Amino acid sequence: MRILWRPFGFLRRPLKLESCRVTESESLIPLARASLIQKLNRAPSIFLLNPRRFSTMPEIETSQRDSDLFSPPSDVRGMTKLDRTAFKKTVTIPVLKVRKEIVNKLLRSLKRAALQRPGIKRVIDDPEDKEGRLIMLDPYKMLTSDSFEEAELSILKQLNVSPQISKYDLELTYENFKSEEILRAVLPEGQDVNSGFSRIGHIAHLNLRDHQLPFKHLIGQVMIDKNPGITSAVNKINNIDNTYRNFQMEVLSGEENMMTKVRENNYIYEFDFSKVYWNPRLSTEHSRITELLKPGDVLFDVFAGVGPFAIPVAKKNCTVFANDLNPESYKWLLHNCTLNKVEKRVKVFNLDGKDFLQGPVREELMQQLGPLSKEKKHSVHIVMNLPAKAIEFLSAFKSLLDGQPCSSELLPIVHCYSFSKDARPAEDVQQQAEAVLGISLDACSSVHLVRNVAPNKEMLCITFRVPAAVLYKNHTLELESHEDPPPLKRQRTDKAFSEEKTMV
Numbered sequence: 001m002r003i004l005w006r007p008f009g010f011l012r013r014p015l016k017l018e019s020c021r022v023t024e025s026e027s028l029i030p031l032a033r034a035s036l037i038q039k040l041n042r043a044p045s046i047f048l049l050n051p052r053r054f055s056t057m058p059e060i061e062t063s064q065r066d067s068d069l070f071s072p073p074s075d076v077r078g079m080t081k082l083d084r085t086a087f088k089k090t091v092t093i094p095v096l097k098v099r100k101e102i103v104n105k106l107l108r109s110l111k112r113a114a115l116q117r118p119g120i121k122r123v124i125d126d127p128e129d130k131e132g133r134l135i136m137l138d139p140y141k142m143l144t145s146d147s148f149e150e151a152e153l154s155i156l157k158q159l160n161v162s163p164q165i166s167k168y169d170l171e172l173t174y175e176n177f178k179s180e181e182i183l184r185a186v187l188p189e190g191q192d193v194n195s196g197f198s199r200i201g202h203i204a205h206l207n208l209r210d211h212q213l214p215f216k217h218l219i220g221q222v223m224i225d226k227n228p229g230i231t232s233a234v235n236k237i238n239n240i241d242n243t244y245r246n247f248q249m250e251v252l253s254g255e256e257n258m259m260t261k262v263r264e265n266n267y268i269y270e271f272d273f274s275k276v277y278w279n280p281r282l283s284t285e286h287s288r289i290t291e292l293l294k295p296g297d298v299l300f301d302v303f304a305g306v307g308p309f310a311i312p313v314a315k316k317n318c319t320v321f322a323n324d325l326n327p328e329s330y331k332w333l334l335h336n337c338t339l340n341k342v343e344k345r346v347k348v349f350n351l352d353g354k355d356f357l358q359g360p361v362r363e364e365l366m367q368q369l370g371p372l373s374k375e376k377k378h379s380v381h382i383v384m385n386l387p388a389k390a391i392e393f394l395s396a397f398k399s400l401l402d403g404q405p406c407s408s409e410l411l412p413i414v415h416c417y418s419f420s421k422d423a424r425p426a427e428d429v430q431q432q433a434e435a436v437l438g439i440s441l442d443a444c445s446s447v448h449l450v451r452n453v454a455p456n457k458e459m460l461c462i463t464f465r466v467p468a469a470v471l472y473k474n475h476t477l478e479l480e481s482h483e484d485p486p487p488l489k490r491q492r493t494d495k496a497f498s499e500e501k502t503m504v
Contacts, residue, residue, distance in 0.1 A: 069139060070117060072177050072185035079186050082218045084174040087182070094142045095134040095168040097126060102159050103133050109155040113137050113148065119176045124168075134168060179226040187215060197223060197233075198280050200273050201260030204233045206252070220252025231255050234273075249274060264308060265290075267315075269336050271306045275328040278306065282385075285450050285461070286312065289383060289415055293318050296378040298368060300361050300412075302353045302393065303386040306332040307346075314342035321364065323349040323356040353386070357396040369406040380412040387417040387459055391429075394436045397466050405468040412471070415463050417450065425449075425458045433462050437470050 072087050079086065093115065098106055103123055107114060114122050115136035126132035141147060145163035148156070156163050174182075183193045191211050198205040204223045208216055220233030232254040258274040264283050271278065286308045293299060295317040301310045304322035306329055314320045314337070322337075324330050330350040337343040349356055361382070368380060384390040394416060422428035426447040434441055445464035453459050 070172070070177075071181055074185070076182075076185050077189070080215055080218055082221045087172075087174040087177060089172045090169050091139075091172060093139055093168050093170045094137040094165045096137060096161070097129070097164075097166060098133055098135055098159075098161050100131060100133045102161070103135070106155065106159060106161065107135065110135065110137075110152060113142050113152060115139075118178070120170070120172075134166075136168070136170075137165065174225075179222050182222050182226075183215075183219060186218065187212065199227075199230070200278055200280060201262045202229060202231045202255075203258065203260055203273055204230045205249075205273075206233060206235045208235050216250075216252050220254065224254050232257065234258075265312060267308075267311050267340050269306050269308065269311075269332075270339065271332040271336075272328060276306055276326060276332060277329070278308075281451060282308070288448075289313075289381075290316065293381055294379065298364070298378060298380045300356075300364075300380070300382045302356055302361075302382065302384045303390070304333055304348075305329050305385075307336045307340075309383050309385065310346055311336060311340050311342055314345040315340070318345070320346040321349070321360055322346055323351055323353070323360070325350065325352050353384070353390075353393050354396045357393065358400065362400050365401060365412065366403075369401070369410055370403065377410050380410070382412050382414045384414065384416045387419045390416050391418050391432050391436055394433060397437070397470055399471075399473040401472050403472070405472045408465070408468070411465040411468060413463065413465055415461055417459065417461050419453065419457060419459055421457050425460055429460045429462050433464070437467075439467055439470055441467075 069091055073089050076083075076086050096110075107122065115138050116122075120136065122136050124134050124136070126134050142165060144165055145153075147165070148163055153163060177185075180193055187193060188211070192209065194209065194212070197207075204220075204227065206219065206223065208219065212219060216235060220235070223233045224230050233252045234249040235252050237248050237250050258272050259270075260273050261268060261270045262278070262280070263269075264280070265287055269278070289309055290312040293313050293316060297313075297316075297318045299310065299313045299318055299320045301313075301320065301322040304310050304324045307322065310320045310322035310333070320342075322333060324333060327350060330348065334343075334348050337346045337348065347360075349360055351359065365380065368377070384393060386393075394414075397414075416433065418429045418432060420428045426449075429447055430441055430445060433445075441462075441464045444467065445462055448461045448463065450459040450461055
């Protein structure tokens, strides 16, 4: 006999509970627990409570309950070569026998009681009755006819259906398990599963951790099996630290074809993923920058890649100068401009970032901002998306232009990306930029959180107008116009940055 005290404080009388012994499959343990709760609610010494709310122990979350019954067999632990046949498992499920002509009508009224498990049919043929069907019920909610709620019993009575619950042996196979469930069953117990990946067309790009490497080929195949349209799984095997911003990769499973096509924000990009840089997690950032420009504005994209900034901006009837040092990126940038029909608005270059800034950018700025220009002045934006090194390239703006400074509101607006591991990342990025430029940016800058890259590592974008004291030769702080550059936005504080990070 076990003694439990009522946890609600209304009654301090000890309760005598009946012992429960499971004689069938251990998969019926949840059923026995449900039965115990039902008996507790019917006990005369207990206030009648909603059986869906009452529990003598912490309530079990749905995902935790599913892992009890709908998890793969335990003997797949440690598998390194995928054997789909090893995932067969038989579980006992409560079912309700019904006539086939009333199934659809009845299911609408049994949403609570019916089994809700992706990949498993809720209605199957009755092997004992050709005219009958079996409705799968939730094994954690349904054990006997007493498990039905009054409204459910009422509809059963109206349709002349017996509330008697039967049991059905359901065979689960590899196809019935989710990728996360498979990996959790295979990897060493307690190890991080992390079944997420970046999708680039037909390619699943994984970034496996050390403890997952012995299982890498199995993981790759599971990603292909469980994600329609994925035909290749690759793993990054080094950091993006080379000149061309791409990385070495290993094909874990599937085809080795890295030529792919992606759609982002209604634009199409084609490229060889093994030779260029592409990150689908920057889609929102590409849109954010694009929305800042108005028709007629000018964009200089210093590290353009295959065009995710340049092409959407060009579609807004802006003039774009796009550059990338990687010959493959340059090739696919030209291709994608034609593919998206913006080739007439984009001038493409294959230069080092510093050479691009001190060559084509300088020449165009002299024309755009010079006193002889009679055209209407539009905003000039410069995007520098190379987070690992972009801030170093800010030195190219020092004394870049000759002549008299333009008015403050026409000074170029720079969007420079950087990583930070500092406890105050926004302040850190601004200080890095100020150290290169040799001037304070307090009056003309803002910092935007792009994304969390890794634990304690953020990707940020600092936006600022290039001060005239930096941009023009023979122009010191003392000679600068009394008119300060107009602020783009109120300067981001690290407190506000932390609040935004929390919301993200």
